Amino acid sequence: MLTIKDARIQSTSFAARTEAIDTLVLHYTELDLHASLRILRYGEVSVHYVLAEDGTVYRLLQEDEIGYHAGLSMWRTKPCVNGRSIGIEIVNLNGNEHPYPPQQIQALIELCRHILAANPGIVAGNIVGHSDIAPKRKIDPGRKFPWQTLAEAGIGLWPIGATPEPIESINQVQGLLNRCGYPSPHAYGKKGGRWVFITEPVPPPEVTHLVQVTTSDILRAFQWRFQAHTPSGIANDETIGLLKKLAMLT
Numbered sequence: 001m002l003t004i005k006d007a008r009i010q011s012t013s014f015a016a017r018t019e020a021i022d023t024l025v026l027h028y029t030e031l032d033l034h035a036s037l038r039i040l041r042y043g044e045v046s047v048h049y050v051l052a053e054d055g056t057v058y059r060l061l062q063e064d065e066i067g068y069h070a071g072l073s074m075w076r077t078k079p080c081v082n083g084r085s086i087g088i089e090i091v092n093l094n095g096n097e098h099p100y101p102p103q104q105i106q107a108l109i110e111l112c113r114h115i116l117a118a119n120p121g122i123v124a125g126n127i128v129g130h131s132d133i134a135p136k137r138k139i140d141p142g143r144k145f146p147w148q149t150l151a152e153a154g155i156g157l158w159p160i161g162a163t164p165e166p167i168e169s170i171n172q173v174q175g176l177l178n179r180c181g182y183p184s185p186h187a188y189g190k191k192g193g194r195w196v197f198i199t200e201p202v203p204p205p206e207v208t209h210l211v212q213v214t215t216s217d218i219l220r221a222f223q224w225r226f227q228a229h230t231p232s233g234i235a236n237d238e239t240i241g242l243l244k245k246l247a248m249l250t
């Protein structure tokens with residue numbers, strides 16, 4: 001049975017929601033439960049739910065409030081994912097090294113079902129990881145996260161039955177990534193102390209810490225999730241089969 005405890009945010013790091021909710025974003029904390037709750041309740045970042053290793057859920061924000069969990073992000077060509085998403089921080093020090101306990105995943109499935117029942121605008125293809133919406137910048141919830149287990153429970157998508165297919169071109173790869181929801185190649189940097197997308201061909205002189213995000217970076221984000229044994233950023237026949245199958249499902 002799902003246990004949700006009130007842990008109301010104590011900072012002002014949230015806002016009133018003005019957009020319809022259409023996305024659910026999953027993260028790992030990189031910190032233990034106590035430290036995670038302290039930072040997310042009192043700091044400059046925030047989230048709706050924190051899920052402990054024992055399966056206990058802590059609610060920090062109401063779903064009609066915006067949490068600051070996604071940062072600079074994009075999904076299905078739309079930036080600013082915070083404004084239209086619900087965020088769950090899952091306690092795990094490093095989801096690329098540490099498995100998620102079964103009781104935690106079972107509680108996550110129940111929590112996701114609870115959220116989806118209340119927010120029918122979140123379709124299966126919009127249940128994403130932080131790495132999906134912020135390629136190159138973020139890698140959570142990591143290679144150990146059991147996406148297929150969630151999909152089998154009706155949470156998100158998994159390309160079951162995908163078969164290897166030949167690679168045609170890098171444009172084919174990027175086109176399939178876009179169909180699955182991933183962004184196109186882009187750049188971002190710091191402007192006025194904030195991370196922003198750079199749309200100009202030549203970045204303004206006040207932009208610092210410029211980062212170019214390539215098709216290879218975006219493909220690696222896809223592979224973190226769907227091809228976790230080889231997240232190389234290089235497509236092979238297995239990659240194309242997975243992308244085509246997933247594109248058919250979205």
